[in-house]
Amino acid sequence: MSAPIFSARSVSRDFGGLRALDTVSVDLSLGSIHAVIGTNGAGKSTLVNVLSGELSPTTGAITMNGDDITRWTQPRRARAGIGRSYQRTTIFADLSLHENCRLAAQASHQRFWHWLEPASRCRRSNEAADRVLEQTGLSALRHQIAGSLSHGKKRQLEIAMSLTTRPQVLLLDEPLAGMGPEETERMLELLASLRNAHAILLIEHDMDAVFQISDVITVMVNGSVIAHGDPESIRNNDAVQAAYLGRAAA
């Protein structure tokens, strides 16, 4: 595995008296999918929020490509190449799929002297939108209103939008949530296709999917990391089995 391009070192986050994250460290490298699993309340969502910039860590440091981005706001991190998808679908329901992606893509072309130019004619945003819709297999639906999509397609659109700005890092918060088996397969194929060009952090509950697709797994319980390693060693780890897996995964 290549050297990490995105690192969180000993990150902690407190909410009043509650320590939601306790010295968690995570490395993401290009060409690898790093899954984070854990019980409910383990702090996974807090972790993603801290890594994406929506929450600031109480202690710890986050670096990306050598820069210390700990104090950077979320928009700034997004512009630096960190894309994220949300557990609860966060799309522009009133706009078409193409408009959704174009708007997300426009974030890379925000120079204020372009502000008055017609949005629909931004060539590079249009091309980026076309590209990601193609990549996620949604091109046929480009003019459909996003709010009318099925749940699975909405989740795909989420991923598509996070890809428009060609991010290096992808933080995916339960992309498989609420999906049936067929949709899950399609999503996993998509994630596999994204692996080479991106450093992916994957929060997931679906254990089969996690063991199928990830290169590295981190296990969290009550805000701390209890295990870290490749899928095989995690599967055999006693502490993980006791705390989380219960019966062994197939």
Next chain:
Amino acid sequence: MDPVIFLIQCLNAVQYGLLLFLIASGLTLIFGIMGIINLAHGSFYMVGAYMAFALQPAVEHYLGGGFVATVAVCILLTTLLGYLLEWVFFSYLYTRDHLQQVLMTYGLILVFEELRSILVGNDVHGIAPPPWLSGSISLSDVMTYPVYRLFISAVCILVATALYLVLTRTRLGMKIRAGASNREMISSLGVNIKRLYRIVFAIGVALAALAGAIAAPVTSVYPGMGNAILIVSFVIVVIGGIGSIRGAFLAAMLVGFVATFGQVFFPQVAGMLVYLLMALILLFKPEGLFHQG
């Protein structure tokens, strides 16, 4: 500053704050529990005051009562009014967004103002406090303080205590508090939402009207009194945090002191001080001091 004058201003500030609390608590309950922005809340204050003025002769004639009886009749009538109003008008606002609520209640203000104009006219009226409350107590050799103002504070404290007891010790209060922190949840728990809303609304209206009725001897009864008090009450609700009675109390006392002492020390900018206070607080706590839910 002379200590006695300071005491007088403190008493004024407390009285004003308590009065504001009465009004604001109704508003924060209505917004916190039912999610309705009600711009017409100030109108209920005005209705209470005008009722106290207009009904006094009738109460005296038919019931032989004086001031207290008039106020009691006011409370009764406005509670009824609140109950009916919720049924006929406000219950249609729950499904609407804030914008539409703002507009429909804005229209309601106009309707109330004009009805008042038609029924009672546009004159300013003074109301004399009842004889047994119109004395003054002496605070020093030369300074006295009107008993009536102390009466206002006493009534407010009484009502505030009653409100506190209802909210913390009764089942109704429990439902109300649950609703203030999570509106969707209580309906799924099987509480009769419609009736709860109607009761809460009626309470809110009654509180505002009571405030208007007992304040009338001090502030006089004049058109536009509702509008002036409305904005201040909204400021208090925002400072205190929507849905929080505790917040409304603290905010009301803060505003009472800032407004009263502001009038004394900086009369030119007194009007602005309350808004500066709000801006300052929102700077550090964008959702108010005791934000709920």
Next chain:
Amino acid sequence: MTPRKRTAFVLSVLCLLAALPWVANDYYTGLIVKIMIYGLFAMSLQLLVGGAGLVSLGHAAFFGAGAYATALLSPESASANFFWLIPCVLLASTAYAAVTGALSLRTRGIYFIMITLAFAQMAYYVFHDTQFGGGSDGIYLYFRPEWRVGDWTLLNIDDPHTFYLFVLATVASIWAFLSVLSRSRFGAALTGIRINEQRMRAAGYSTFAYKFVAYLLAAALAGIAGMLFAAKDGFVNPELLNWEQSGLVLLMVILGGSGNLWGALLGAFGLIALEELFQSEAIFGGMANHWHLTFGLTIIALVAVMPKGLAGFMNKLGHRAQPGPASRSSLPHTPQP
């Protein structure tokens, strides 16, 4: 409506409006001027409400700032010069917007509504309680401003017909600008912020900056409307900043339909027409004195019946009349698989 039909429609409306002073009497000409000025005021608020999703209940503060700047900066015995007056008016309203916006935009929803209201009240008290702007009596503007280079008057708008055309031209050009803005990248970003601010931030937009610029722009345009208002009647008083004014212009935006620009104009027209109607003794007799009652009841009824405002209502009518490729907003939802 196809873009070409729409352009033709707009141009014909403009021509009709331009010809109006010559066919209508002075009263109605003045009324149309008032409608245009309030239309501009409403459009500036529509940028905030319908564009960025920011409901402000304190927009009258900027209108008043523009009006007072005009009255205070105009010399008592001569006409002010638009060339320096306009920048000053813009400065006055945007300066207040910069300070209040920096604080207000940190809040959202009901808190934003309330804090904008409070800041407008603050401005109201400045003009009402202090002698800064003549106190509660207000002040007069004795000479309408004009366009002047050195000693040479380019355009004097004292004549009511000229003033009418000047207001029409100003409002039309600002309307054109806002139209371009709504279709621009900036406008698209504002739309995104309105629909889902979180997603915009995740995509890399510094949403505060966009909201702030929109807020300043809206304030600037409201200031221009205030300037025109001061120039029209020559009298400015603190009641221009009170919250009933803020509520009225918000009403115009929403009743017209906050989704688009011409909704704001429609709302201004509708509301002022309603005011005139209900104050007309010829129709309502004695009730004309109590026109607030009929007005209030009508507002309630209109909001209840037409939640999407007049523009939304007329859109619906338009679609029923023309079956065919439906517009974006009425695209049928495909059945779920």
